[in-house]
């Protein structure tokens with residue numbers, strides 16, 4: 669897997685102060701994507717042990733709430749093997765830190781793929797929050813939390829898997845309706 673950047677003390681891509689891994693590779697090619705430079709899976713730096721240590725050193729810090737995996741798409745097919753190993757290791761080494769993951773796939777698409785993809789199954793069973801779906805320019809809003817367009821959901825993954833239905837971690841629709 670290749671990656672473009674590791675950013676630290678990030679406040680925009682999840683709750684608290686987070687380390688963010690920006691991976692290469694995305695097959696969705698959404699119109700007006702702000703990260704089109706990350707689409708090519710062969711571009712960027714090799715995600716090696718040095719890069720992993722850089723992330724783990726951040727996660728060791730008390731103020732670091734956890735990691736956000738973004739890109740690109742961490743669930744791009746060519747990334748799933750490396751991401752499944754990474755989230756498993758983070759979960760074991762840092763059980764108190766949260767793992768958020770952005771993907772262009774929808775929750776429903778991932779559920780369809782899950783039973784035939786061990787890596788995806790491992791990923792979904794080790795992350796806390798999934799931010800799903802392609803970016804849709806006509807649904808873009810600056811009011812909503814953590815995602816770019818209102819079709820994208822912020823999903824509580826452990827609860828959704830347990831209840832066998834999509835459970836939102838943050839409900840942006842209330843913000844758009846002016847309820848909160």
Ligand code: SF4
Nearest residue numbers: 694697698701740772
């Ligand atoms: S899924 Fe994300 S990174 Fe991929 S094209 Fe859409 S907005 Fe860009």
